[in-house]
Amino acid sequence: MFGRNRQPGGANSGIQNSGSMQNVQNQPGAYNSTQSQDNSGIGRDELEGIADLLGRIRQGMELGRARVNDYELCVGFLDTVAEQRLDDPEGRAVAKGLLEKIQQKCGGVPGLVSLIASTLAAVSALA
Structure with missing residues:
Protein backbone atom coordinates (compact mmCIF):
# COMPACT_ATOMS: atom_id res chain seq x y z
CA MET A 1 0.00 0.00 0.00
CA PHE A 2 1.09 3.48 -0.74
CA GLY A 3 0.44 6.24 1.73
CA ARG A 4 1.83 9.33 3.39
CA ASN A 5 2.94 9.95 6.91
CA ARG A 6 0.34 12.50 8.03
CA GLN A 7 1.44 12.74 11.62
CA PRO A 8 2.39 16.14 13.03
CA GLY A 9 6.11 16.30 13.66
CA GLY A 10 6.86 14.10 10.65
CA ALA A 11 8.42 15.13 7.37
CA ASN A 12 7.32 18.42 5.83
CA SER A 13 4.49 18.30 3.36
CA GLY A 14 3.21 21.22 1.30
CA ILE A 15 3.64 24.89 2.08
CA GLN A 16 2.25 27.27 4.68
CA ASN A 17 2.52 30.77 3.26
CA SER A 18 3.03 34.06 5.01
CA GLY A 19 3.75 37.54 3.80
CA SER A 20 2.53 39.29 0.69
CA MET A 21 2.27 36.69 -2.07
CA GLN A 22 0.08 36.07 -5.06
CA ASN A 23 -0.59 32.98 -7.13
CA VAL A 24 0.81 30.57 -4.53
CA GLN A 25 -0.93 27.31 -3.68
CA ASN A 26 -0.61 24.96 -0.76
CA GLN A 27 -0.94 21.20 -1.03
CA PRO A 28 -4.12 19.85 0.59
CA GLY A 29 -3.34 18.22 3.91
CA ALA A 30 0.04 19.96 4.23
CA TYR A 31 1.79 20.21 7.61
CA ASN A 32 5.14 21.41 9.07
CA SER A 33 6.10 23.39 6.00
CA THR A 34 6.54 27.14 5.62
CA GLN A 35 7.45 29.58 2.90
CA SER A 36 8.29 33.27 2.94
CA GLN A 37 8.94 35.73 0.18
CA ASP A 38 10.79 39.04 -0.12
CA ASN A 39 9.58 41.07 -3.07
CA SER A 40 11.81 44.07 -2.43
CA GLY A 41 14.44 43.07 -4.98
CA ILE A 42 17.01 44.55 -2.62
CA GLY A 43 19.57 42.18 -1.23
Missing part, protein backbone atom coordinates in the same frame (compact mmCIF):
# COMPACT_ATOMS: atom_id res chain seq x y z
CA ARG A 44 20.88 42.16 2.29
CA ASP A 45 24.39 42.90 1.00
CA GLU A 46 23.23 46.13 -0.65
CA LEU A 47 21.44 47.31 2.47
CA GLU A 48 24.39 46.42 4.71
CA GLY A 49 26.72 48.26 2.32
CA ILE A 50 24.59 51.39 2.54
CA ALA A 51 24.41 51.12 6.33
CA ASP A 52 28.22 50.91 6.37
CA LEU A 53 28.46 54.02 4.17
CA LEU A 54 26.08 55.90 6.48
CA GLY A 55 28.28 54.98 9.44
CA ARG A 56 31.35 56.23 7.60
CA ILE A 57 29.56 59.50 6.78
CA ARG A 58 28.76 59.95 10.47
CA GLN A 59 32.41 59.35 11.39
CA GLY A 60 33.56 61.80 8.71
CA MET A 61 31.16 64.45 9.94
CA GLU A 62 32.36 63.97 13.50
CA LEU A 63 36.02 64.24 12.48
CA GLY A 64 35.36 67.32 10.35
CA ARG A 65 32.77 68.80 12.70
CA ALA A 66 34.36 72.25 12.67
CA ARG A 67 33.96 72.42 8.87
CA VAL A 68 30.41 71.09 8.69
CA ASN A 69 27.86 73.87 8.33
CA ASP A 70 25.10 73.21 10.88
CA TYR A 71 26.49 69.94 12.24
CA GLU A 72 23.43 69.13 14.38
CA LEU A 73 21.07 69.54 11.42
CA CYS A 74 23.27 67.28 9.28
CA VAL A 75 23.32 64.60 11.97
CA GLY A 76 19.52 64.84 12.19
CA PHE A 77 19.28 64.45 8.42
CA LEU A 78 21.60 61.44 8.57
CA ASP A 79 19.50 59.84 11.32
CA THR A 80 16.39 60.35 9.18
CA VAL A 81 18.15 58.76 6.18
CA ALA A 82 19.01 55.74 8.33
CA GLU A 83 15.33 55.35 9.30
CA GLN A 84 14.08 55.21 5.70
CA ARG A 85 12.84 52.00 4.10
CA LEU A 86 15.08 51.79 1.07
CA ASP A 87 12.93 49.05 -0.47
CA ASP A 88 10.21 51.67 -0.87
CA PRO A 89 10.41 54.32 -3.64
CA GLU A 90 9.26 57.05 -1.25
CA GLY A 91 11.88 56.07 1.34
CA ARG A 92 14.59 56.14 -1.34
CA ALA A 93 13.43 59.60 -2.50
CA VAL A 94 13.57 60.97 1.05
CA ALA A 95 17.00 59.40 1.62
CA LYS A 96 18.40 60.84 -1.64
CA GLY A 97 17.02 64.33 -0.92
CA LEU A 98 18.49 64.40 2.57
CA LEU A 99 21.85 63.05 1.41
CA GLU A 100 21.98 65.85 -1.18
CA LYS A 101 21.33 68.42 1.57
CA ILE A 102 24.07 66.90 3.73
CA GLN A 103 26.43 66.97 0.75
CA GLN A 104 25.80 70.69 0.27
CA LYS A 105 26.56 71.45 3.91
CA CYS A 106 29.72 69.30 4.09
CA GLY A 107 31.58 70.74 1.11
CA GLY A 108 34.62 71.70 3.19
CA VAL A 109 35.29 68.27 4.68
CA PRO A 110 37.89 66.34 2.67
CA GLY A 111 36.64 62.98 1.44
CA LEU A 112 33.15 63.43 2.85
CA VAL A 113 31.57 64.79 -0.30
CA SER A 114 32.77 61.81 -2.35
CA LEU A 115 31.60 59.40 0.37
CA ILE A 116 28.16 61.00 0.33
CA ALA A 117 28.16 60.82 -3.50
CA SER A 118 28.95 57.11 -3.28
CA THR A 119 26.07 56.63 -0.86
CA LEU A 120 23.73 58.56 -3.16
CA ALA A 121 24.78 56.35 -6.07
CA ALA A 122 24.19 53.20 -3.99
CA VAL A 123 20.70 54.34 -2.94
CA SER A 124 19.87 55.33 -6.53
CA ALA A 125 20.99 51.91 -7.79
CA LEU A 126 18.35 50.25 -5.59
CA ALA A 127 15.50 51.51 -7.78
Whole structure:
Protein backbone atom coordinates (compact mmCIF):
# COMPACT_ATOMS: atom_id res chain seq x y z
CA MET A 1 0.00 0.00 0.00
CA PHE A 2 1.09 3.48 -0.74
CA GLY A 3 0.44 6.24 1.73
CA ARG A 4 1.83 9.33 3.39
CA ASN A 5 2.94 9.95 6.91
CA ARG A 6 0.34 12.50 8.03
CA GLN A 7 1.44 12.74 11.62
CA PRO A 8 2.39 16.14 13.03
CA GLY A 9 6.11 16.30 13.66
CA GLY A 10 6.86 14.10 10.65
CA ALA A 11 8.42 15.13 7.37
CA ASN A 12 7.32 18.42 5.83
CA SER A 13 4.49 18.30 3.36
CA GLY A 14 3.21 21.22 1.30
CA ILE A 15 3.64 24.89 2.08
CA GLN A 16 2.25 27.27 4.68
CA ASN A 17 2.52 30.77 3.26
CA SER A 18 3.03 34.06 5.01
CA GLY A 19 3.75 37.54 3.80
CA SER A 20 2.53 39.29 0.69
CA MET A 21 2.27 36.69 -2.07
CA GLN A 22 0.08 36.07 -5.06
CA ASN A 23 -0.59 32.98 -7.13
CA VAL A 24 0.81 30.57 -4.53
CA GLN A 25 -0.93 27.31 -3.68
CA ASN A 26 -0.61 24.96 -0.76
CA GLN A 27 -0.94 21.20 -1.03
CA PRO A 28 -4.12 19.85 0.59
CA GLY A 29 -3.34 18.22 3.91
CA ALA A 30 0.04 19.96 4.23
CA TYR A 31 1.79 20.21 7.61
CA ASN A 32 5.14 21.41 9.07
CA SER A 33 6.10 23.39 6.00
CA THR A 34 6.54 27.14 5.62
CA GLN A 35 7.45 29.58 2.90
CA SER A 36 8.29 33.27 2.94
CA GLN A 37 8.94 35.73 0.18
CA ASP A 38 10.79 39.04 -0.12
CA ASN A 39 9.58 41.07 -3.07
CA SER A 40 11.81 44.07 -2.43
CA GLY A 41 14.44 43.07 -4.98
CA ILE A 42 17.01 44.55 -2.62
CA GLY A 43 19.57 42.18 -1.23
CA ARG A 44 20.88 42.16 2.29
CA ASP A 45 24.39 42.90 1.00
CA GLU A 46 23.23 46.13 -0.65
CA LEU A 47 21.44 47.31 2.47
CA GLU A 48 24.39 46.42 4.71
CA GLY A 49 26.72 48.26 2.32
CA ILE A 50 24.59 51.39 2.54
CA ALA A 51 24.41 51.12 6.33
CA ASP A 52 28.22 50.91 6.37
CA LEU A 53 28.46 54.02 4.17
CA LEU A 54 26.08 55.90 6.48
CA GLY A 55 28.28 54.98 9.44
CA ARG A 56 31.35 56.23 7.60
CA ILE A 57 29.56 59.50 6.78
CA ARG A 58 28.76 59.95 10.47
CA GLN A 59 32.41 59.35 11.39
CA GLY A 60 33.56 61.80 8.71
CA MET A 61 31.16 64.45 9.94
CA GLU A 62 32.36 63.97 13.50
CA LEU A 63 36.02 64.24 12.48
CA GLY A 64 35.36 67.32 10.35
CA ARG A 65 32.77 68.80 12.70
CA ALA A 66 34.36 72.25 12.67
CA ARG A 67 33.96 72.42 8.87
CA VAL A 68 30.41 71.09 8.69
CA ASN A 69 27.86 73.87 8.33
CA ASP A 70 25.10 73.21 10.88
CA TYR A 71 26.49 69.94 12.24
CA GLU A 72 23.43 69.13 14.38
CA LEU A 73 21.07 69.54 11.42
CA CYS A 74 23.27 67.28 9.28
CA VAL A 75 23.32 64.60 11.97
CA GLY A 76 19.52 64.84 12.19
CA PHE A 77 19.28 64.45 8.42
CA LEU A 78 21.60 61.44 8.57
CA ASP A 79 19.50 59.84 11.32
CA THR A 80 16.39 60.35 9.18
CA VAL A 81 18.15 58.76 6.18
CA ALA A 82 19.01 55.74 8.33
CA GLU A 83 15.33 55.35 9.30
CA GLN A 84 14.08 55.21 5.70
CA ARG A 85 12.84 52.00 4.10
CA LEU A 86 15.08 51.79 1.07
CA ASP A 87 12.93 49.05 -0.47
CA ASP A 88 10.21 51.67 -0.87
CA PRO A 89 10.41 54.32 -3.64
CA GLU A 90 9.26 57.05 -1.25
CA GLY A 91 11.88 56.07 1.34
CA ARG A 92 14.59 56.14 -1.34
CA ALA A 93 13.43 59.60 -2.50
CA VAL A 94 13.57 60.97 1.05
CA ALA A 95 17.00 59.40 1.62
CA LYS A 96 18.40 60.84 -1.64
CA GLY A 97 17.02 64.33 -0.92
CA LEU A 98 18.49 64.40 2.57
CA LEU A 99 21.85 63.05 1.41
CA GLU A 100 21.98 65.85 -1.18
CA LYS A 101 21.33 68.42 1.57
CA ILE A 102 24.07 66.90 3.73
CA GLN A 103 26.43 66.97 0.75
CA GLN A 104 25.80 70.69 0.27
CA LYS A 105 26.56 71.45 3.91
CA CYS A 106 29.72 69.30 4.09
CA GLY A 107 31.58 70.74 1.11
CA GLY A 108 34.62 71.70 3.19
CA VAL A 109 35.29 68.27 4.68
CA PRO A 110 37.89 66.34 2.67
CA GLY A 111 36.64 62.98 1.44
CA LEU A 112 33.15 63.43 2.85
CA VAL A 113 31.57 64.79 -0.30
CA SER A 114 32.77 61.81 -2.35
CA LEU A 115 31.60 59.40 0.37
CA ILE A 116 28.16 61.00 0.33
CA ALA A 117 28.16 60.82 -3.50
CA SER A 118 28.95 57.11 -3.28
CA THR A 119 26.07 56.63 -0.86
CA LEU A 120 23.73 58.56 -3.16
CA ALA A 121 24.78 56.35 -6.07
CA ALA A 122 24.19 53.20 -3.99
CA VAL A 123 20.70 54.34 -2.94
CA SER A 124 19.87 55.33 -6.53
CA ALA A 125 20.99 51.91 -7.79
CA LEU A 126 18.35 50.25 -5.59
CA ALA A 127 15.50 51.51 -7.78
